[in-house]
Amino acid sequence: MNMKLGLNAYGKNAVNLSKIIRHADHHEFRQISVNVQLEGDFETAYTLGDNTKILPTDTQKNTVYALAKQHFTGTIEEFGLQLAYHFFSRNPQVSKAKIEITEHGWQRMAFDEQAHQHAFTGGGAEKRTTVVTQTAGGATVSSGLKDLLILKTTDSAFENYIKDEYTVLKETSDRILATQCEAVWDYTATDLDFEATYQKIRTTLLRTFAFHKSLSVQQTLFAIGEQILRENDVVREIRLIMPNKHHIPFNLEQFGLDNNNEIFIATDEPFGYITGTVSR
Amino acid sequence: MNMKLGLNAYGKNAVNLSKIIRHADHHEFRQISVNVQLEGDFETAYTLGDNTKILPTDTQKNTVYALAKQHFTGTIEEFGLQLAYHFFSRNPQVSKAKIEITEHGWQRMAFDEQAHQHAFTGGGAEKRTTVVTQTAGGATVSSGLKDLLILKTTDSAFENYIKDEYTVLKETSDRILATQCEAVWDYTATDLDFEATYQKIRTTLLRTFAFHKSLSVQQTLFAIGEQILRENDVVREIRLIMPNKHHIPFNLEQFGLDNNNEIFIATDEPFGYITGTVSR
Amino acid sequence: MNMKLGLNAYGKNAVNLSKIIRHADHHEFRQISVNVQLEGDFETAYTLGDNTKILPTDTQKNTVYALAKQHFTGTIEEFGLQLAYHFFSRNPQVSKAKIEITEHGWQRMAFDEQAHQHAFTGGGAEKRTTVVTQTAGGATVSSGLKDLLILKTTDSAFENYIKDEYTVLKETSDRILATQCEAVWDYTATDLDFEATYQKIRTTLLRTFAFHKSLSVQQTLFAIGEQILRENDVVREIRLIMPNKHHIPFNLEQFGLDNNNEIFIATDEPFGYITGTVSR
Amino acid sequence: MNMKLGLNAYGKNAVNLSKIIRHADHHEFRQISVNVQLEGDFETAYTLGDNTKILPTDTQKNTVYALAKQHFTGTIEEFGLQLAYHFFSRNPQVSKAKIEITEHGWQRMAFDEQAHQHAFTGGGAEKRTTVVTQTAGGATVSSGLKDLLILKTTDSAFENYIKDEYTVLKETSDRILATQCEAVWDYTATDLDFEATYQKIRTTLLRTFAFHKSLSVQQTLFAIGEQILRENDVVREIRLIMPNKHHIPFNLEQFGLDNNNEIFIATDEPFGYITGTVSR
Incomplete structure (x- = not known):
């Protein structure tokens, strides 16, 4: 019995690249990490060790630098479009070229x-x-x-949930809400002003988080996605991951002290993991 | 315009649990980390902040311990089946309960x-x-x-690949092959001897890696998947991720010394990322 | 032959604590991690298992929260003084109580x-x-x-160093200088305005780094320390660690392209490790 | 007022090197990470930017590979002696050359x-x-x-410690004892059989940990150090760091279940940090 190759892909990950862009009176400094991933007609590479259709990942890396x-x-979106087109257009065996770019921000002193x-x-820590x-x-x-680490010290509640024999959590109308937010949204076009759109979406995300009267992480997540879609016709859909970075009030009562939502233990694990997609 | 909720899920991640199982003349020590993820009828939680169908992630955590x-x-598979059934059968609003368990091994002295x-x-580092x-x-x-970190010091080549103006890599008939292997396979049933099957598959993976005359990571990946399917009727499909942990010969020639495949720099980034699925 | 106990210490590390300080019209949010370390007359605990002089690390943790x-x-320095005095004054067997506090900053939206x-x-990433x-x-x-990650895109040279048969590095009058800076300075008193002094020192560090015409990391390190001492009589000595976060120009010439200090690979390892102490 | 340079040092850290040693019928694979640190007459480098006595860290790295x-x-000790002598003997401005080597083990399949x-x-994770x-x-x-992660499921107690108003911890005669052990011992000579001595010391460490009836981490730490000194005349002193990797019994009683030392939460932070030196 012969086995068959299913979904497969390969490429170079973590191609770390920095660039100085020199203007007359100041320098820009950019730092990115690029992943290249190719899909296509690679079956004989897997089944026979025939490398004649394989563009080595080392060459992919060199290409990114060149x-x-x-x-x-300009933006990582524009550079990504150039890279994806390069690999796709020059390699007929490639049916899909995927470029992922992560940009680390630097702030001018x-x-x-x-x-x-x-x-x-x-x-x-925040990355674009x-x-x-x-x-x-x-x-x-x-x-x-x-x-993106975001936290609010009030305007967050969690009540009226299911109780069963394993329930210990107390309902609260005032808790810390903190998350390490990840968001991905799909654009409807490739010729946008990616810089301005990004900044607008990021501000909406922060503003909605800050002003929302949260009844749950789920509700805040949806409110953020909904508002971003409302304000940006060029966004088709947004996916949000908002792990609940728990801040648990420390039990001071055992020492005869009040803890009026003042002193907390921030725990890394376990954590609530809340995800959702918002679309039109 | 109202926006709508698409794919969503929530649950508790990284529920870290250790257990001592006490036998008459020895102890077992087990250490696992459990993720619970629920999908279902949660729309009003997202859109209205209505938590009446939400089983809190804190309760999920308590349930895992209880x-x-x-x-x-026994095996993590058997415990996972119990947990998944528990959450699904007791919560009519849940359409899918997914339990992920990672086990950290300990070796008896x-x-x-x-x-x-x-x-x-x-x-x-290896985890089940x-x-x-x-x-x-x-x-x-x-x-x-x-x-699973695995490495072989010979019987690995990489030749006959595409060359273009960005090619620097030299063909080699003898290199180090090293990877941090991840594998996931689908079982055809839920009442298997999960322990024996796991051990058999792991040994086949190691053995195939060790004895394969590798022409590329892709070929070794396929060979491993193929052999596991051949020997295990209870496996429907296997997905393998084998990042290429590069070991680059250090240029000793610049100091008048030979480097006959002796001295290497192991680099973490960038790395080749090779994935593939093998099925029947 | 009996062996003897030498230098020893124990305590609780990584006591993670968050605090909301509630003002009439706004909240402060503070996040710290505290290490407690006690030295003293603990010999019989080590040699005999006699715990009667041991204040458990769990109690130390509770004390930090209480x-x-x-x-x-106010400042972490003031809280540290309170904690150190508490453990020292209440435990006659303790000859030295050391409190280390790390504060994670949060920025108000x-x-x-x-x-x-x-x-x-x-x-x-920066922490106080x-x-x-x-x-x-x-x-x-x-x-x-x-x-504290700091980087400058010019005004950094490295020339006129020793050359031997293992020298490959080329002299350069213009390179990127980047470091993940760590600094510790000793105060001459305990009743200072710790907040104002800290802010002043941090600004001097950044300003000196930014405007220095660097001939080496060593020289920049000394210049920073010297300037901080000059401007702050309350600082007795400063110790700086400035690992060289290398940015290596990528060899574009092999592809017929110039690289006029534009495109770099940032590497994590290996790294130059430069340390120095500056005192009066 | 001029400031002066105090303690200072520089060098290359994390020089990662792998070596294949080829024997007639098998290969050895070795993986190490080397730190080079030089002290000496480097004052003008810091104060004037005079690099004429500076051996670049890039050259240090190349030297390690060559x-x-x-x-x-053979052993990392023998290689370290060669490296330290090389840098010291060829650089009159160097008063101290320190070589740190960490070896990652690999197990033959x-x-x-x-x-x-x-x-x-x-x-x-364990490293030599x-x-x-x-x-x-x-x-x-x-x-x-x-x-070195080591754990025992019994023969560990913690009782008779100080109680005060912040005491919550319950005394126990039977708990899990787990630690991520670090040990450093000083040899009395440089011409030893480093391999055999290392293996003997490591076995004594494990054996003493396993068979000790522990009254505290401190006592177990001392017992390990004492036994190693007793059995090895070539060891002058040993320093041990044994953080207490807490395993806290989960409160099952709140759900009407017993927890007879069966189900635990392993926590990373906070952790007890226990250190001690044992000498003759």
Whole structure:
């Protein structure tokens, strides 16, 4: 009995690249990590060890660096479109080229309200992301962010849930709500102003989180997605992952002290894992 | 315009649980991490903040500990089946209950070839995994392993691939092949001897990797999957992820020394990412 | 032959604590991690298993939470002084109580230049630190920061170093200088305005890094330390760790392209590790 | 006022190196990470940016690879002695050369009790370490291990400790004892059989941990150190770090179930941090 090859893909992951873009009076500094993933007619590579249709992952890596010289001048979405098209158009055996780019932010230093020309501080955990997919049917772009830590100290409740013999959690009308937010949204086109759109969506996400009177993580998640769709016709659908980073009130009562929602233990594990998709 | 809720799920992740199973003359020590994920009729929780159909993730966590007392006596697959059935059968609003369990191995200490009764060393990075899914249609079990580091110092080549203007990599008939293997296979039934089957599959994976004359990671991946399917009628399909943990010969020639495949730099990033599915 | 106990210490590490400080019109959110370490007359605990002089690490943890309720209202230095004094003064067997506190920053969200009352984003990798030590001789305070990522795209050279048969590195008058800076400085007193002093020192560190014409990491490190000492009489000595986070120009010439200090690979390992102490 | 340079050092860290040692009928595979640290007459580098006495860390890295070709044939201690002597003897400005080496173990695969010639599995978290220091006074060697996870399910108690108003912990005569052990011992000579001595010490550590009737982590730590010194005249002193990896019984009583030391939560943070030195 012969076995058969099903879904498969290969490519180079974590191609880490930094670029200085030199302007007359200041420098930009950009830092990205690129994943290349190819699907296509690779069956004989798997079944026979025939590498004649294999573009080595080392070459993929070199290509990313070489194309960055000319084409990485704007958003990660535009660079991703260039890369995806490059691999797809030059390799007839490839049916789908997928480029994932993660950008690490850097913040320009400022002193006495003067921006410095060439010194930066690291931008923290939050990262901007994009996935560009090129097939014979054209290119699609999904963008997002991840590792965005957000927290509110009030306007968050969790009540009226199911109780059973394993229920210990107490209902609360006032708790900390914290999450390490990940969002991915699908664009309806590939010729957008990706920079402006991104900034607008990110602000809506933060604003909705901050002002929402939350009855649950699920409700806040939906409210964020709904508002982003409302304000952005170019977004078809958004997927949100909002793990509940629990902050548990420490039991001070056992020492004769009150804990009026003041002192908390932040725990990493276990954590609630809340996901949802919002579409039109 | 109202937006609508698409695919969604929630649950408790990383429920870390250890168990001592006490036998007359020795102890077993087991350590697992459990993820619970529920899908179902949760729309009003997202759109209205109505929590009346929400089983809190804190209760899910408590349930895992309580059920472990009675039901975690054998394989993670058997315990997963119990947990998935529990959440599905008691919650009519749940259409799918998915339980993921990761087991960390511990090795019993031995001295002078005598196994010790109750002392253990940590089992390393390798972990055993299972995913049990319960719906109205019944239960399914997929099992696997991850973070299995395997390496061979020869019998691995990579030649005859595409060359273009970005090609730097040299063909080689003898290189190190190393990977951090992840495998997941689907079982055809839920009443198997999960322990014996797992051990047999793991040995086949190692043996095929060790003895294969590899022409590429892709070919070795397929060979492993094919052999596991051949030897195990109870496996329907297997998915393998075999990132290429590159070991690059260090350029000693610049110092007037030979490097006959002796001295290498192991790099973490970037890395080749090779995946494939093998089915009947 | 009897063996003897030398240097020893014990305590609770990683006591993670969050606090909401509620003001009339806004909330503060603080997040810290506390290590308690006790030295003293613990010999019989080690040699005989006599625990009568052992304050359990669980109790130490509880104490941190209980004291945070009343005493964690200002800087980590002030809270550290309270904690160190508490453990030292109540335990005659303790000769030294050391408290280490790491604070994770959170940034208040703002919309349309209005600060939000109770919503925050995570502050990134950078952390503020303090070590307070209490002995019979009194208390001392050292403070610092760590995981501060800073980078400049020019004004950094590295030339005129030793060359030998293993030299490959090319001299350069213009390179990226990047580091994950850690600094610890000793204060001359315990009744300082720790907040203002910290902010002043941090700004001097950034400013010196940004404007320095660097001939080496060593020189920049010394310049930073020297300037901080010059501007702050309350600092006796400063210790700096500035690992060189290498950014290596990618070899585009092999593809017929120039790389005029534009495209770089940032590598994590190996890394240059540069340390130095500056004192009066 | 001029500031002065105090303690300082620099070097290359995390020089990751793998070596295949080829024997007629089998291969050895070795994986190490090397830190080089130099102290000496480097004042003008810090104060003036004068690099003429600086051996670049890039050259240090190259030297490690070049010397590994000839000299890394046995233990990490022997290779460390070669490296330390190399940097010290060729650089008159260096007063101390310190080499730290961490070795990652790999286990040879075996099938049907036959060892395979060239296939290996990763050795887990445990690592073997050495620190070699060369000065004008000669060389010294300290060796050790780290990240050794060990656990026993009984023969561990913790009772008769101090109680105060913050005490919650219950005394127990039977608990899990688990630690991620780190040990460093100083050798009295540099011409030892480092391999045999290491294996003997490691076995004594495990055996003492396994058979000890523990009254506290402190007592077990001392017992291990004492026994290692007793059995090894070539060890002058040993330093042990044994963080208490807490396993907390889950409160099943709240659900009407017993928990006879069966079901535990393993927590990462906070953790007890126990250290001690044992000498003659």
